Amino acid sequence: MNTTNHQFRLARRPVGAVQRADFDYVAEPLREPAEGEVLVRLEYVSLDPAMRGWMNESKESYMPPVAIGEVMRAIAVGRVVASNNAGFAVGDHVSGLLGVQEYAYSTGQGLTKVNPALAPLPLFLGALGMPGLTAYFGLLEVGQPKEGETVVVSGAAGAVGMVVGQIAKIKGARVVGIAGGADKCRYLVEELGFDAAIDYKSEDVGRALKQHAPNGVDVYFDNVGGDILDAVLGKLAHGARIVICGAISQYNNTTAVKGPSNYLQLLVKRATMRGVMVADYYPRAMEAITAMGGWIAAGRLKTREDVVAGLETFPDTFAKLFSGANNGKLVLKVAP
Amino acid sequence: MNTTNHQFRLARRPVGAVQRADFDYVAEPLREPAEGEVLVRLEYVSLDPAMRGWMNESKESYMPPVAIGEVMRAIAVGRVVASNNAGFAVGDHVSGLLGVQEYAYSTGQGLTKVNPALAPLPLFLGALGMPGLTAYFGLLEVGQPKEGETVVVSGAAGAVGMVVGQIAKIKGARVVGIAGGADKCRYLVEELGFDAAIDYKSEDVGRALKQHAPNGVDVYFDNVGGDILDAVLGKLAHGARIVICGAISQYNNTTAVKGPSNYLQLLVKRATMRGVMVADYYPRAMEAITAMGGWIAAGRLKTREDVVAGLETFPDTFAKLFSGANNGKLVLKVAP
Structure with missing residues (x-):
């Protein structure tokens, strides 16, 4: 297992299009998860337009902005590699707001288990996410x-x-x-x-x-x-x-x-x-996932993922959303 | 009875604020109402912000624009002075899209009888209109x-x-x-x-x-x-x-x-x-008029009319709506 976690931390509030210099790419030593925590190794990070709003200083939004110095907020899917939380076992696949990084600690709050036998992992960030x-x-x-x-x-x-x-x-x-x-x-x-x-x-x-x-x-x-x-x-x-x-x-x-x-x-x-x-609809998520899972299985709902490899490409890959260069759901592949 | 009808006809499409020169003030001889028509002597003309939109050339509106040369469209209340329509008797008070003029011919379509014993006539252009x-x-x-x-x-x-x-x-x-x-x-x-x-x-x-x-x-x-x-x-x-x-x-x-x-x-x-x-709600008008009439009678709903005398003041009086110089419902008093 690696002993280092690479992360993108917000260095300053972007003006206009996001630039590489708006982030610090940081290496941090990994530690054991604390009591109640799990350690997740991220496999795919979701790149969504809403993330651009999270980078802005804003009083009237639905979420607080990402603070300067904080790991950039993002939804991701990964695998539990160490657990100090009875709700999650090593090997479980999970999704949640895990951030633009290789590893994330989580108390389990907001973390959802996903079943990789049901669909390829990127789908849980796209049509099933x-x-x-x-x-x-x-x-x-x-x-x-x-x-x-x-x-x-x-x-x-x-x-x-x-x-x-x-x-x-x-x-x-x-x-x-x-x-x-x-x-x-x-x-x-x-x-x-x-x-x-x-x-x-x-x-x-x-x-x-x-x-x-x-x-x-x-x-x-x-x-x-x-x-x-x-x-x-x-x-x-x-x-x-x-x-x-x-x-x-x-x-x-x-x-x-x-x-x-x-x-x-x-x-x-x-x-x-x-x-x-x-x-607002998260409590009804299963209703949608059941319906859409059925349509996907029946070939009535097609999905398309634009998978870009390499956490370190984050700022440039994120920019594809705004130039329209992506085709379908844009995700970063993190784990090799 | 007068034999002449004074009217404001749209002379050109206003650019910005309405000017006197956007209208022709015209005198027309009166005639007897044709078969099915009534002749209404206008008492009060309603001046409403929506009229400004009616003066514009527009394809995507809820009503066709007033044509160049046409009498300016306006809601008004008046009294039937001659009738060739079994639905209306001389002396009836009516309201409808009668235009910015002293007299109007109507087939009765869109014409509503109002009861001047229930409320002062300008109210039928305001709170009860x-x-x-x-x-x-x-x-x-x-x-x-x-x-x-x-x-x-x-x-x-x-x-x-x-x-x-x-x-x-x-x-x-x-x-x-x-x-x-x-x-x-x-x-x-x-x-x-x-x-x-x-x-x-x-x-x-x-x-x-x-x-x-x-x-x-x-x-x-x-x-x-x-x-x-x-x-x-x-x-x-x-x-x-x-x-x-x-x-x-x-x-x-x-x-x-x-x-x-x-x-x-x-x-x-x-x-x-x-x-x-x-x-869209005209079919349910009586529901509103009954409720509001009750509130007015009980002193719970106050009304205020800003009555300006003189049809010929129309362009200047209309401009009060946009400068905010009017107090409450703006109406032109037409009949002396």
């Missing part, structure tokens, strides 16, 4: 698509978006994805069965929606904010539901977030805009 | 305030806002009004019984909300948009409901509407933003 639950409950509880309705999702080739679109198809909706680039758009239509895809990098989103959602957008699941949110607001159907899940186009802003200029369409179209916060 | 119904259904159906919750309303001294705040008080909420100027704020607290009022012209709205809504805003009824909407979004309680009724701060914009930069608070606070369109 936080992004999947976000997609499932955000779409079904907040968006509430009905059969035959038109569902539009942005960031459609990302970890949340690809699940949103496929669940919407399973529920009988017509699904239009918005993504960046011809390859992603082809993947959405040809591999995932979306009815249409709009390449926001080469198409006018408003005009394309007119073509692909001629009766208006009934449900919009928004992962990106900015101009795309405005374009969709301009094409709502009567009684539309807009699920606000994120705004990746705005997370690196050095100026104020761009609010949706077209928000008065909520009035014209009697529409609702509501936020979804996945943590 | 479109603004009152907007307040009643917007607050109770969309905002759904619960006893003890904090309700904040902007444009609080306006036709809609003053009714919203008083109904919220009747329903047991703590009510904070946002209005422009010390006089209006004093009126809200001392005359209408609001718990607090914030003068956005002299106070920092965010800081004042911290003081007057220390547990956060449960329901926000927004009539103004812009910076005030952002300030309230920054102070939401968990599960807040935001009722989008209008955005008077943005209607004279010559640039794009300012979208709410703080809209991601919908996510952080699991909040809902929804538009209210009063027309």
